[in-house]
Amino acid sequence: MIKNYYILRNSERTGPFTFTEMMQMDIDLDTQLQRESNQKWQNASELPEFNYYFEGKGFYFPTEDNLAGFWWRLLAYAIDSVILTVAIMFFASDLFMEIYKNQQANDTSYDALITRLKLNFILFLTSIIYNALLEATPMRGSIGKRICKLAVVDADGKRLSLPRAFLRNVGKILSSLVFCVGYLNILWDDHRQAWHDYFAKTYVIIRNR
Template structure:
């Protein structure tokens, strides 16, 4: 039956045959079950290479060994985002920040000074996390820095992140950066180039080739 075209399964009904162009015009999704010409088994459309360009055109980018974003590209995006966010963070600095900071640098900080700095650093972290969350949830699929270096963040299925998953990923950066940034450096040796916060949120950073 499958020799003369593609068939799809919808519920308990099999439909076809269709050409690959007809299936694309029908708007198949990742989970559509497809029987390709000459095949014996049904496959999810997401697992069939002939549909990769179609899904990419619809904003779905599958993580592969060839498009995983490496540490160098991610570091450059991080530096760019740090520069971008330095301006709004500056406006968040409360009165007396410079005085407290100078005492801390001189080793004369009081307990109140330390609490003051912790509150400011925590607020800054939340602002930066919210910035990245909103950007990753948006059509940008990544921060402005990532956009500059053709990087984007997707889930394991190649889809744009939900707000909840993006928030989980970016709150997880707190733990990734706790011990000499080891959670970020994990990208260097991880087979899927995932930082700790990527693993927890089941996300991937990809680089677009075009």
């Protein structure tokens, strides 16, 4: 059955237009549309048949069918952990070597503890910067997420601004508390959000492109 649509422009109802004709128009997320079989006006972003159209424009709407699960996100995290560890080993090899020597000597002194804390801080800070910068680009996520075809978006399917991406990644401190229960929340949450996703109002989705 062919669907026809009406468009509300300048408070006037125009149409009907076929789906093919709609694809040729420059509609945006907030364009008011009405299906011929329904009297209700809706934003174009609310009609699932237009998802591919908006994905072509760079919008990825979080839906029940495309929300990324815990294991895909864990795989992306593992890939990123390898990337970051190798990069930090290259730029901070002296620090890694010092920690290795301390471990070999079973050194539990205050200085050895400080060295380990320095490394942990560098890893955490690098992770925040790395993830936030890439989430604010058209990649919409880290290299690990890109490999796993995942993307971080807001409720409107848009990519994150840089401040919001930083907010999301700083919020991972919350998710890491109490045996990382904030990350495990993905397993039972209806929207598959970790605590830092709640904090920043973001979603991780499986992208088609």
